Amino acid sequence: MQQQCRISLPGNKEYSPADMFARMADWCQQHNIEHDRYGEGDLIQSFEKKVATMLGFEAGLFVVTGTMTQPTALQIACETKQCRNVAMHPSSHIHIHENQGYQLQDRFCLLPVGKPYTPWSLSDLEKVQDKLGAVLYELPMREIGGQLPSFEELDSIKYYCQQNDIHLHMDGARLWESAAYYGKDYSDIAKGFSSAYVSLYKGIGGLGGALLLGEQSFIEKAAVWMHRQGGSVYHRTPYVVAAAMQFDERIAVMPQLFERTKQVYTLLDAFPNITPNPKQPQANMLHIHLPISQDQAISLRDRLAKEHSLWIATLNKAC
Secondary structure, eight states: OOTTOSEEESSOOOOOHHHHHHHHHHHHHHTTOOOOBTTBSHHHHHHHHHHHHHHTOSEEEEESOHHHHHHHHHHHHHHHHTOOEEEEOTTOHHHHSSTTHHHHTTOOEEEEOSOTTSOOOHHHHHTOOSOOSEEEEESSBGGGTSBOOOHHHHHHHHHHHHHTTOEEEEEETTGGGTHHHHTOOHHHHHTTOSEEEEESSTTTOOSSOEEEEEOHHHHHHHHHHHHHTTOOOSOOHHHHHHHHTTHHHHHHHHHHHHHHHHHHHHHHTTOTTSEEESSSOSSSOOEEEOSSOHHHHHHHHHHHHHHHOEEEOOOOOOO
């Protein structure tokens, strides 16, 4: 039903494999692209460097999944700091979407920080009584509607971590959607973080994959660990091409998407029974709370698909 709809919300327009591969082939031909071999090649290395420089880091590393990227980064950070404790929000992807891999693989100890439905603050972090090796902050927080801390609050957290020798890692899966709200360059947002992960398909529309960013020595250690985990893919070209060929265009349109999100909020003002979260847009994403059951919502979604060729997905029960 979704594939037959002209409009699908939320997310990027998903091209058919034939259309996507044709676009990739044309772009490769225009730019004389050659395959990498185990991550060695002009395209992938220049793209890693481009994104690293964009965020103000020394180096970048392509990794096939974010689920491989972040626990590895935090494990390395904890080993460096000689402390296995990592603080993160209760809604973090590592905590609720990765089948407790960090725990079963004995990588680090997770300490939840802050309240479940709001971004955590410096005062929340200061309440943690245990020594911390690392802290993870997700920008923006997907599970709570794309909420972000104020830039001043974020700066105070960065300073605290620097003063207390804590590795501050950014879960930037949707970082690209945050700059318009802050009115800052990505390098300004990332400044003060010890490392960062960014997605090559969320917001960018690639086939998959991620980049880990940090100091050169940190990235070199991470590359070894990715290989140990089976992440050393022979040709990474398809993933990099799919992201690189549209990266600049996708980044450039983010402010426009944020303005459109503001327009959605204006439209929602006419429907008081529909509650957006957060109350005001902080990224070009939001959650909408409906005054009906999940079954009713699914029935309505299917009707919109059949009658208006509009697909609205991700209908969850209220917490």
